[in-house]
Amino acid sequence: xxxxSFKNKKIFYRVEGTGKPVxxxxxxxxxxxxxxxxxxxxxxxxxxxIPDLPGSGLSETIEGKISIADYADAIKAIVGVEIKNEKIPxxxxxxxxxxxxxxxxxxxxxxxxxxxxxxxxxxYADDDQKKEMRNKGIDFIKKNGVGPFLKNTTPNLFSEIxxxxxxxxxxxxxxLSKNFTPDSLIQYYExxxxxxxxxxxxxxxxxxxLFMQGIYDNAVPLKAGLEQSHIAPVTxxxxxxxxxxxxxxxxxx
Numbered sequence: 001x002x003x004x005s006f007k008n009k010k011i012f013y014r015v016e017g018t019g020k021p022v023x024x025x026x027x028x029x030x031x032x033x034x035x036x037x038x039x040x041x042x043x044x045x046x047x048x049x050i051p052d053l054p055g056s057g058l059s060e061t062i063e064g065k066i067s068i069a070d071y072a073d074a075i076k077a078i079v080g081v082e083i084k085n086e087k088i089p090x091x092x093x094x095x096x097x098x099x100x101x102x103x104x105x106x107x108x109x110x111x112x113x114x115x116x117x118x119x120x121x122x123x124y125a126d127d128d129q130k131k132e133m134r135n136k137g138i139d140f141i142k143k144n145g146v147g148p149f150l151k152n153t154t155p156n157l158f159s160e161i162x163x164x165x166x167x168x169x170x171x172x173x174x175x176l177s178k179n180f181t182p183d184s185l186i187q188y189y190e191x192x193x194x195x196x197x198x199x200x201x202x203x204x205x206x207x208x209x210l211f212m213q214g215i216y217d218n219a220v221p222l223k224a225g226l227e228q229s230h231i232a233p234v235t236x237x238x239x240x241x242x243x244x245x246x247x248x249x250x251x252x253x
Contacts, residue, residue, distance in 0.1 A: 001014050001058060002014065002081075004078055006074045007063075009054060009060040009061070009062050010060050011059045011074055011077065012057065013049060013050060013082075016047075017039075017043025017045070017047055017048050018046075019047050020046055020047065021083055021091070022042070022047070022090065022091045022093065023048075023050070025051065025053065025102060027096030027121075030056065031056040031057030031058075032056075033176065034249075038248060038252070049082050049090075051078055054066070055185075056184065061181065066191055067191055068097075068100045068192070070191075071104070072105040075092075089113050089114035091113070092106070092113055093116065093117030094117065094121060097121075099119060100192060103198040107198060113207055114207055115209070115210065117210035117211075118210070118228075120220050120245045120246075121220060124199055124224060125195060125197040135193070138190070141186055142182065146182055150178070150180075156218055156244075158244045158250065159216035159243055161216070166250075169246070172249075199228060203231050208235070209229075209232040209234065209236070210235075210236045210237075211238070212240065213225040214239075214247050220245065222239070
């Protein structure tokens with residue numbers, strides 16, 4: 001693992017393979033290892049840069065109130081080290097919360113990108129119902145801790161097909177997430193809750209945008225992704241027919 005410093009905290013990431021640079025951003029209560037099913041194939045043709053976002057995996061939690069745009073700046077710190085020639089743009093793909101960060105990066109540093117991917121993610125801000133859900137999640141974490149929270153919420157990320165045919169995947173994700181601190185998860189929830197609507201970025205971003213969505217995704221409904229795909233000038237859309245919110249595991253191929 002390599003590391004950079006951001007806001008006086010250590011941010012870790014790994015680099016795999018050679019070729020055109022592609023960065024993969026994990027989502028909430030995950031770390032970079034969530035992409036392991038895809039790494040072996042992709043690294044044959046691409047230089048993969050896979051961070052642990054601040055507060056995830058080996059990376060330290062940043063103190064204070066942090067926005068999604070702040071996480072994008074943490075990614076920029078890695079880019080400054082790994083992609084020294086900024087005339088060579090790279091591709092940024094984010095899962096769920098990682099997609100929110102991808103859009104914030106595209107808003108601040110569009111010239112550095114040759115394309116973005118939103119994997120089970122959305123450019124829309126949280127509506128009132130979603131914000132209330134985040135607030136309830138924060139209260140639950142404060143009262144009960146990380147373990148009970150993840151055990152309660154993680155199954156909802158998977159389709160009924162996965163729950164029935166491969167329940168071990170759910171347990172694997174819970175184990176992957178067990179080392180998170182309450183502070184880091186609360187910080188993520190607050191940043192997601194308070195992020196602005198970035199759908200206008202899709203309209204002005206002239207490079208390709210990839211949408212990958214699961215039919216059974218309860219967190220980011222398919223309808224929202226289809227709507228947004230008409231905003232971006234250049235769009236690729238992939239529907240995962242057996243997935244909920246965890247397509248990189250549910251349909252790894």
